[in-house]
Amino acid sequence: MSKKIPFVTKEQLEKIVSQYPTPFHLYDEAGIRRTARLVNKAFSWNKGFKEYFAVKATPNPYLLQILREEGCGADCSSYTELLMSDAVGFKESEIMFSSNATPAEDFKLARKLNVNINLDDITHIDFLEKVADIPETVCCRYNPGGHFAIANNIMDNPGDAKYGMTHEQIIEAYKILKSKGVKNFGIHAFLASNTVTNEYYPELARILFELAVELKEKTGAHISFINLSGGIGIAYKPEQQDNDVLAIGEGVRKVFEEVLVPAGMGDVKLFTELGRYMLAPNGALVTTAIHQKHIYKEYIGCDACAANLMRPAIYGSYHHISVMGKENAPCDHKYDVTGGLCENNDKFAVDRMLPEINIGDLLFIHDAGAHGFSMGYNYNGKLRSAELLLQEDGSVKMIRRAETPADYFATFDFGEYGPKLAEEAKIKM
Numbered sequence: 001m002s003k004k005i006p007f008v009t010k011e012q013l014e015k016i017v018s019q020y021p022t023p024f025h026l027y028d029e030a031g032i033r034r035t036a037r038l039v040n041k042a043f044s045w046n047k048g049f050k051e052y053f054a055v056k057a058t059p060n061p062y063l064l065q066i067l068r069e070e071g072c073g074a075d076c077s078s079y080t081e082l083l084m085s086d087a088v089g090f091k092e093s094e095i096m097f098s099s100n101a102t103p104a105e106d107f108k109l110a111r112k113l114n115v116n117i118n119l120d121d122i123t124h125i126d127f128l129e130k131v132a133d134i135p136e137t138v139c140c141r142y143n144p145g146g147h148f149a150i151a152n153n154i155m156d157n158p159g160d161a162k163y164g165m166t167h168e169q170i171i172e173a174y175k176i177l178k179s180k181g182v183k184n185f186g187i188h189a190f191l192a193s194n195t196v197t198n199e200y201y202p203e204l205a206r207i208l209f210e211l212a213v214e215l216k217e218k219t220g221a222h223i224s225f226i227n228l229s230g231g232i233g234i235a236y237k238p239e240q241q242d243n244d245v246l247a248i249g250e251g252v253r254k255v256f257e258e259v260l261v262p263a264g265m266g267d268v269k270l271f272t273e274l275g276r277y278m279l280a281p282n283g284a285l286v287t288t289a290i291h292q293k294h295i296y297k298e299y300i301g302c303d304a305c306a307a308n309l310m311r312p313a314i315y316g317s318y319h320h321i322s323v324m325g326k327e328n329a330p331c332d333h334k335y336d337v338t339g340g341l342c343e344n345n346d347k348f349a350v351d352r353m354l355p356e357i358n359i360g361d362l363l364f365i366h367d368a369g370a371h372g373f374s375m376g377y378n379y380n381g382k383l384r385s386a387e388l389l390l391q392e393d394g395s396v397k398m399i400r401r402a403e404t405p406a407d408y409f410a411t412f413d414f415g416e417y418g419p420k421l422a423e424e425a426k427i428k429m
């Protein structure tokens, strides 16, 4: 059982807040490095192993640089993510480009940077050839269709998912690509998200390893890597059991030795594209309780809202909340913890038992380090918050400033409203 403990103390956080007003996202460098090292250790038995961090989870160059220092690559899905990864210094095969419904410009940039391209569909072969060219190394994304079910009630319906190629298509795609001069192939699939079981990767690995053997036999292709993609989840709830990534690595190794080694494919490199597992627990949304409201229920109004962390609002996701300084106080008050959007789903928690919250209390919303800031938006004219990095030496560095009204209005065609808005939002025109 994991007990959720904030990675900062109340005293530390108060000091941070005296310099940087809430709300903000706070990341823990030591935790990020620890997680990266653990993942690398879990797969160290595979010589070519590389974790390509899913940039979309937490697209901040400072965090990407930390992961790069730990030996990770970057998994990009868009033009801007490619630009960011390139700027951080990831080179060529240190970047995976796993996109779908891909614009021509994105493929052009991916080819210019010579990164590993993961094709989502068989028709993308022609598309890529038209807008750029076909590289020597190509990965294809597989969708086995049907229904995917494993332990702990984890299910997904690949047959309903928009991603990847069918079994028949991926064989055909390999043949076409081979005829166009492709020398090294990859296989990729992403079948279930936020899995909290040590079985997901080994099960997925079996599907992909068996497919790899079949593709090699049927097309003669040289398969150089297999990308298990993302999907290893975290225990968002304190009563959940965390994944054991060492056991996961060991589970994949068994299948590797059972399926790939006897087929003479023991040199296949394994890749992952974890986002959530790498960063979610190593980041938090910090907000201040600014209002208390007593109507038919008890409400705590925060200075952060779903625009800063939308998972609870759109998926009903659980995010644990620590009231700083009251970690050991009894949870004898029932609250809805809300943001200020004009949307009734703007609640970080519903009917949550928490210690009594006073105005001014700092709330530490756990596990917001992935798919948190990055899913932010500007609804209701809310501004994106700052991102802060708690460095290993205990000091804090601002790695993205908070948006200002000037940022919000920056894309306007001001026309006749210009001068007044510029004055009010302090925009230089």
Ligand SMILES: *Cc1c(COP(=O)(O)O)cnc(C)c1O
Residues within 6 Å of the ligand: 054, 056, 057, 075, 077, 098, 190, 193, 194, 229, 230, 231, 232, 273, 274, 275, 276, 277, 370
């Ligand atoms: C979202 C995504 C990931 C990361 O998923 P997590 O659940 O954060 O691990 C990896 N690869 C691709 C292609 C994705 O779309």
